[in-house]
Amino acid sequence: MQASTDKYPLACYLNRSSAIAENYRTLKMNIQFSTDGGSAKSIAITSPNEGDGKTTTAVNLAIVYAHEAKRVLLVDTVCRHPKLHLLLGCSNQAGLVEVLSGSIPVEDAIQETQIEHLSLLPTGALSHNLSEKFSPPRFASLLESCRERYDIILIDAPPMLQVSDAQWIAAVCDGIVLVVRSDKTKRQQIQRALETIGRVQGRTLGVVLNNYKYK
Numbered sequence: 370m371q372a373s374t375d376k377y378p379l380a381c382y383l384n385r386s387s388a389i390a391e392n393y394r395t396l397k398m399n400i401q402f403s404t405d406g407g408s409a410k411s412i413a414i415t416s417p418n419e420g421d422g423k424t425t426t427a428v429n430l431a432i433v434y435a436h437e438a439k440r441v442l443l444v445d446t447v448c449r450h451p452k453l454h455l456l457l458g459c460s461n462q463a464g465l466v467e468v469l470s471g472s473i474p475v476e477d478a479i480q481e482t483q484i485e486h487l488s489l490l491p492t493g494a495l496s497h498n499l500s501e502k503f504s505p506p507r508f509a510s511l512l513e514s515c516r517e518r519y520d521i522i523l524i525d526a527p528p529m530l531q532v533s534d535a536q537w538i539a540a541v542c543d544g545i546v547l548v549v550r551s552d553k554t555k556r557q558q559i560q561r562a563l564e565t566i567g568r569v570q571g572r573t574l575g576v577v578l579n580n581y582k583y584k
Contacts, residue, residue: 400574404544409574411541413526413546416528420553432484435485435487443457
């Protein structure tokens with residue numbers, strides 16, 4: 370799979386007919402082929418390291434699904450440096466952390482975005498790690514409760530080699546897409562990330578090569 374640079378974080382929303390948007394539509398199609406026609410309903414987007422472009426990939430992939438009138442839920446699990454609420458113009462006062470703690474129901478934390486059919490569950494209260502407070506089964510139960518209401522659930526997960534949360538998130542999702550950056554990510558880092566996903570019995574759907582220079 371191949372996607373474009375993260376210079377334009379909402380490229381698919383700003384110009385649906387651009388070459389960048391077409392790359393993300395191709396990514397969506399490849400994911401469907403990798404999952405027997407789309408059997409994977411919860412997909413985590415991660416990367417070996419921070420700055421590889423996974424958040425840009427997650428939000429643009431979500432926009433592509435939404436443009437096809439799919440009910441999309443985008444979940445931000447990057448508690449240290451959450452970005453999705455900023456990109457989509459939403460509040461981060463309450464979100465995933467409050468839902469997992471039982472403070473509020475998930476319906477009260479999910480926000481509609483400016484993009485039709487696309488909803489966001491932000492992180493909520495900032496925390497270093499979700500795993501410090503919550504167990505993987507609780508997150509898995511949350512995903513299960515959302516499966517009936519949404520056609521696809523995309524999770525912006527932390528970097529696989531830097532934050533332990535990424536491992537158990539990968540373990541409870543139906544599939545994982547690994548984003549690597551052509552001018553930054555080392556081959557050994559990609560291998561380590563794939564091995565880590567394998568250790569938790571995660572299902573790697575494919576690898577996105579980001580920031581690739583055609584010339």
